[in-house]
Amino acid sequence: MKKIIIASCISLLMFSCGTSKKTVTKRNKRVVVVKSSEKEPEQENVTTPEIAPNTPEVYANSTEEYVAIYSDIAQDEMRKYGIPASITLAQGILESASGKGRLSVEANNHFGIKCHDWTGAKIYHDDDASQECFRKYNNSKYSFRDHSLFLTGRSRYSKLFDFEKDDYESWAKGLRAAGYATDRKYPVKLISLIERYQLHRFDAEVLGKQADNNDKHTVAKGDTMYSVSKKYKITVKELQELNGLEDTSLFVGQVLFVKPMPKDY
Structure with missing residues (x-):
């Protein structure tokens, strides 16, 4: 009888061990499944598209670039002071070599305005005479504003404001007659620039008119x-x-x- 009881205990003990072993095996399988998921990021081959940088505007020449940069400022000056934007732009192009001249690059002086009674920063440059004094500005927009004040604040230019705001030919000739420039071809040069680059369209916009399309x-x-x-x-x-x-x-x-x-x- 004792032998039967002992044999039963041994059988029960072996059955328990077998069950435990199976459980462990199942747990090992679960661990293997978890580990296999660690490889997933390696399998993801995601390519982030490169964002192309902004393509800069391309202009036919430096004068077109100048017009694009400063036309808004010239129009603002026209609204405030009544000077045609076309004249302001043409003078700026001519006087500053389309923004490439020394005075415009180093002093933000686009109109070749000399010191006179100026108390601000200065730059010296060869012009009619050696090392003449010219005004120096912190920003180009101040040069455009000073140009407006220069024309409106001197009595010799007062007759200019009797002309129509879109009569750029009269303004160009009037500037020369008032002594703004000594070059006798100064009016012709301004008119040529205005017509070549269609600068009068900016006058038309300010005045609320349609630009002439005959050209x-x-x-x-x-x-x-x-x-x-x-x-x-x-x-x-x-x-x-x-x-x-x-x-x-x-x-x-x-x-x-x-x-x-x-x-x-």
Whole structure:
């Protein structure tokens, strides 16, 4: 009887051990499953697209870039002081070499205004005489404001303000007559710049008028550079220069400036 009881106990004990072993095995399997998940990030091959930097504006030349940068300031000055934006821009282009001249680069002086009774910062530069004194500004916008104050604050320029605000030709000639510049071709140069770069459109915007489109041509089907040049009595080369074009390719809908520059520019 004792032998039967002992055999039963041994069998029960072995059964218990087998059950425990199976449980451990199951737990080991669960551990293996957890570990396998650690490999998932390695399997993700996500590529982040590169964000292209802002593409800078491309201009045909430095004068077009100058107009793009300072046209808003010139229009603001026109609203406040009544000086045509076209005149202000043309003078700035001419006096500062489209913003590339020494006075504009080192002194933010876009109009070649000399010191006179100026008490601010100064710069010395060869002009009519050696090492003349010119005004120096912290920012270009102050140069535009000083230009407006210069014209409105001196009696010799008072007659300019009798002209219509969009009569840029009279303003250009009036500046020369009032002694702003000694160059006899100064008016012609201003007018040429205004017409070549369509600066009068900024006057029209301020005055709420539509700019004259007689000096523009919209390319239609069948147009060529040669046919357009013949229509407006301008050479192909001049047409290319007016529009900053390097070749004779055209596309339908393209707008071309077609008014030729004065011959004595």
